[in-house]
Amino acid sequence: MAKLLLPALLAAQMIGAAPAPVPVAMATPPGIPSASQAESQLAGLTVAAQGSGDDYDRDLFPHWISQGNSCDTRDSVLKRDGxxxxxxxxCTITGKWxxxxxxxxxxxxSDVDIDHIVPLSNAWKSGASEWTTSQRQAFANDLDNPQLMAVxxxxxxxxxxxxxxxxxxxxxxxxxxxxxxxxKVKSVYDLTVTSAEKDALVDMLGSC
Known part of the structure; x- marks a missing residue:
């Protein structure tokens, strides 16, 4: 009798079971290096104290520029990461993130921001204060390196x-x-890191 009841019980459980959740794809910005590549890039960065942020202004990094077809950089990342x-x-974007x-x-x-992985202020104090406006614009709208992500x-x-x-x-x-x-971003743009920043990155790469 027990052998006859077991299939019936299993069938009842399967009928009443909630469907497994469908996973949502994770945002994957382009150009993420391997751990070994990142370790090599980190070793090549200049360690220096941050510069002054007194003259920093977000408007010095023109961002969310037009990418064509009524879309700007934010829209492009929303489409890529969703x-x-x-x-x-x-260019009204709907989807899941x-x-x-x-x-x-x-x-x-509206619940999603586009994060600059290396914040604009951090970049300013790490070398970007010496850049031209066009260079800062390219940094703030970089779709080719892992600098922008929907979060x-x-x-x-x-x-x-x-x-x-x-x-x-x-x-x-x-x-x-x-x-x-x-x-990767700091390496591509030849930005400096502080000693505390480098130590934190070494620890985080140790989790790879």
Whole structure:
């Protein structure tokens, strides 16, 4: 009798079971190096104290510039990093976004910020104060390197202009990729790192 009842019980459980959640694709900015590449790039960065931020102004980095077809850089990242994306008139973007910083999924674009992995203020104090406006514009709208990513808005706001020595993604599982992206951007743009920043990056790359 027990053998006859077991299949029936299993069938009942399967009928009543909730469907498995469908995973949302994780944002994957381009150009993320391997851990070994990031370690090599980090070793090549100049260690120096940050410059003054007294003369920093976000407007010195013209951002969210036009990318054509009524879309700007923010729109381009939303389309790249989301799933089930639909584009309406005047580049109105709808879809789903998974934030790898905290593991949250959002269905309203207004709940998503586009994070500059290396914040504009940090870049200013690490060498960008010497750049031309066109160079700062290219940095602030870089779609070719892992500098821009769609994330939960309040998590991005909590990060603000902090470096990895003062702020890390809430999910430790993302430390590795975050450090690799940070190092790649600083390497591409020949920006300096502080000793505390480098120590934090070494620790985070150690989780890879």
């Amino acid at each position: 799933t089930d994306i639909e584009e309406g008139s005047s 998974f934030s790898p910083y905290d593991g949250e999924t959002w269905t309203q674009a 939960t808005d309040n998590v991005n706001q909590a990060k603000s202009d902090s470096g990895p020595e003062d702020w890390k993604p809430p999910l430790e599982s993302y430390y590795c990729d975050y450090a690799k992206m940070w190092v």
